[in-house]
Amino acid sequence: MLKIWGRKTSSNVQALMWCVGELNLPYERYDIGHRFGGNDTPEFLAMNPNGTVPVLKDGDDEPLWETGAILRYIARVYGNEAFWPSSAAECAQVDKWTEWAKVSVSHSFTAPLFWRVVRTASKDRDQPAIDNAMKVLNKFLDVAEVQLSKHAYIAGEGFTLADVQFGHILYRYFDIDIERESFPALEQYYERLKQRPAFVEHVMVSYDDLRVK
Numbered sequence: 001m002l003k004i005w006g007r008k009t010s011s012n013v014q015a016l017m018w019c020v021g022e023l024n025l026p027y028e029r030y031d032i033g034h035r036f037g038g039n040d041t042p043e044f045l046a047m048n049p050n051g052t053v054p055v056l057k058d059g060d061d062e063p064l065w066e067t068g069a070i071l072r073y074i075a076r077v078y079g080n081e082a083f084w085p086s087s088a089a090e091c092a093q094v095d096k097w098t099e100w101a102k103v104s105v106s107h108s109f110t111a112p113l114f115w116r117v118v119r120t121a122s123k124d125r126d127q128p129a130i131d132n133a134m135k136v137l138n139k140f141l142d143v144a145e146v147q148l149s150k151h152a153y154i155a156g157e158g159f160t161l162a163d164v165q166f167g168h169i170l171y172r173y174f175d176i177d178i179e180r181e182s183f184p185a186l187e188q189y190y191e192r193l194k195q196r197p198a199f200v201e202h203v204m205v206s207y208d209d210l211r212v213k
């Protein structure tokens with residue numbers, strides 16, 4: 001049984017829960033972080049000295065933190081060949097997109113855009129900073145658009161861990177109050193993700209709790 005610490009409004013927790021849902025793994029999740037607190041207790045800090053969520057414990061193994069590491073662990077142990085290939089060369093191709101989705105796409109979206117639009121009072125909205133952040137993000141979405149106009153999924157023809165790392169920000173990207181460029185292949189891809197029950201359950205989660213008015 002997997003034990004997962006982290007509130008369901010955390011984008012990193014969402015990526016992890018979506019992955020767990022896709023692989024149909026049994027789990028218990030505890031609400032920790034943001035309005036729930038609990039991530040500054042000695043017990044929590046003993047599991048993750050950073051005080052961040054998510055944290056995963058699989059059986060009696062040492063706790064794991066860092067979403068990317070957790071996702072790769074789950075993919076390696078519980079994913080099938082298509083989701084996380086066993087050949088190092090094939091796996092590296094999926095991992096390339098997985099890493100890109102985290103360090104390029106998600107890092108260009110969450111703090112620079114999502115926080116500035118949702119987690120900032122509208123009177124404090126810094127529109128020039130938002131516009132600049134959008135330009136940075138769009139360069140990466142251009143890359144995604146080319147890839148998704150040739151392939152059904154971000155790392156190729158099959159659904160992989162890279163889709164979890166990339167797709168988990170798309171609900172917020174398409175939902176928040178910003179002007180979006182047209183990315184037809186990305187929009188179709190998002191429509192396909194919305195057909196996946198685990199995406200709906202774990203990613204399409206209200207972020208009203210996070211909103212600063």
Ligand SMILES: N[C@@H](CCC(=O)N[C@@H](CS)C(=O)NCC(=O)O)C(=O)O
Binds near residue numbers: 051053
């Ligand atoms: N690099 C870490 C970042 C983790 C992180 O910053 N998590 C956020 C939520 S997405 C957090 O713990 N925020 C504090 C809180 O929820 O109280 C990872 O990828 O897991």
